Amino acid sequence: MSIKFEVLHVCKQSGARLGKLTTPHGVFETPFFMPVGTQATVKTLSVEEVKEVSEGLILGNTYHLWLQPGADLVEEHGGIRGFMQWDGALLTDSGGYQVFSLTEMRKITEEGVFFKHHKNGSSLFMSPENSIQIQEKLGADIIMSFDECPPPYETDDYMQKSVDRTIRWAKRGKDILASDQALFGIVQGGLNKDIRKYCAEKLIEMDFPGYSIGGLSVGEKKHEMYEMTHFLNPILPFDKPRYLMGVGSPDDLVENVINGMDMFDCVLPTRIARHGSALTTLGKIVIKNQTYEHDLTPLDPNLQTPISKYTKSYIRHLFKAEEMLGMRLVSYQNLAYLKHLMAEIRTAIKEDRLLDYKEEMKKKTNYFKSR
């Protein structure tokens, strides 16, 4: 097995888990957040900067890299790590999410999915087997089973059929895996608890080294997401890492850590950064607002980083002037803040006071006000 995981402590106040994930490219305390390097780059940032603002573990997207530049070219570089010169640990998704969210004219068969390229319209096919084979070429430490990611409000009937197929696909992926990469199974089932439980149990029977939860943060209400992770927490094996896919807003991170989740990724911090929204220890701010025109204080007065030297006024100017450095600085800030937040969460777990920490955060920030 190429990864190891152990739970080091359970927060007496919240039930949240502190763990240790050992990978071929680093040992990481969980829970952690992973920046997303969709196309073998975390948008706007250099690998040196990503190193500073991450735990040393990032995610690459199989779908995008398969289409551009192609898995073979990445393999020529020794995988994504060599391609983008990333010396930390790496995770890839299966492509399933993108196949179901970006493409049109899909035809799902037992064999796999036929669909059109999301930009040029060419005909493509992805199966559980070629998802694994592509991920082997991309060479991440942790990889994902190819799954169907249906919309959250599908009928129970459709969801049951979909989950059965996802389970069969997980088995086919596991059977064809030839590398020592750690392959996770992905629990689907939308908002139906019975089907989620059924999916989780079938995957657990296959004994994956970790379990992902997919199909959340896709349009459902926040309380529905939290109910589902709370529900799955006791069902998933205690001694295996749980990866909640596509979740990365500060409030969602805290709530889902409390519900027993260990790993997170999301494009949110870098995406909102490019539109000038900054995540700070004092809450989310929109840097283009007039109120910051003459504000000579740093973006985040409580978080000392290499970008603390810039004033809000200057960063606002960069956005007004449409200068890329603005996107860089806020992307850096947002990932630095999430790294800081996760470190604080881990400390709070160790000290058995994560619920208190959440209450403090509710008072100090506006992150919990978007319900």
Place this chain on the structure above:
Amino acid sequence: MSIKFEVLHVCKQSGARLGKLTTPHGVFETPFFMPVGTQATVKTLSVEEVKEVSEGLILGNTYHLWLQPGADLVEEHGGIRGFMQWDGALLTDSGGYQVFSLTEMRKITEEGVFFKHHKNGSSLFMSPENSIQIQEKLGADIIMSFDECPPPYETDDYMQKSVDRTIRWAKRGKDILASDQALFGIVQGGLNKDIRKYCAEKLIEMDFPGYSIGGLSVGEKKHEMYEMTHFLNPILPFDKPRYLMGVGSPDDLVENVINGMDMFDCVLPTRIARHGSALTTLGKIVIKNQTYEHDLTPLDPNLQTPISKYTKSYIRHLFKAEEMLGMRLVSYQNLAYLKHLMAEIRTAIKEDRLLDYKEEMKKKTNYFKSR
């Protein structure tokens, strides 16, 4: 006087000058190239990166900063240096070039220029006096007289009238200057040698600490530019720095250094970088070309920099995928190359072999083939 300049050596082979420019924020060997930070940022790069790929001296644009965020806001930060956190030396232009190249509906009067904002169309006015007053707020070490920058093929009659006004404007700027910033006079006159000589002599009478040559690299032929700098070389004072504005292609740098020029700036290296054209020791390359798809060698095999670890194939992918990191890496390369080129030119001057160096460069690169 806030700057000092001395010529240290004249190349016996070419006549090119090696000099030393002392400013309040650094001492620099000339000839040098200055990256352009139009809107208080060198596009796509951080100040730390600009420090690495420059001599430690950059240029800011008065026109752009006057409009956004405004000179007063920059002054609140202690000038451009505080605003963008640049700890090196700084030069600003007068705004004249932008007033004459970017705007429409201009009305030139003796008092100054009435014109429309190049984006929102609002009515604006710039005079020699307010150009200086804005530049005082921007706080550069070296600043420029407000000049008219006419197209190169204007009639002699127009050019003479324009130059007479530019000379009067230079006097007015000098008279109002209240800071100890080093104010340069700008020699105009298009392609008319008599008028250029006349303008230079009138400015020299006013005894500026340095002389700029404006109105070149604005659409004339390369040989016309070189003839003009060659012509002005013996006219300009030997012991004052000569700044050839807006020139920065590798061939133009070499040719104009041979013609006695000391200082250069241009947006070319960063502008072409954003379209994927890289300046290297082996010539200019277009990274998006198919030929680099599987090229696992660095962008510039002869120039060791922090970006040498990336393959051409990866950088090509970044451009194909429209990722900003591609623009960052090529911007870094292009400025690093110009810094390297200027260092090689200075060495060749010291060793009295700049003409030989130019011939070697002609053989090794494609820079001289664009005539």
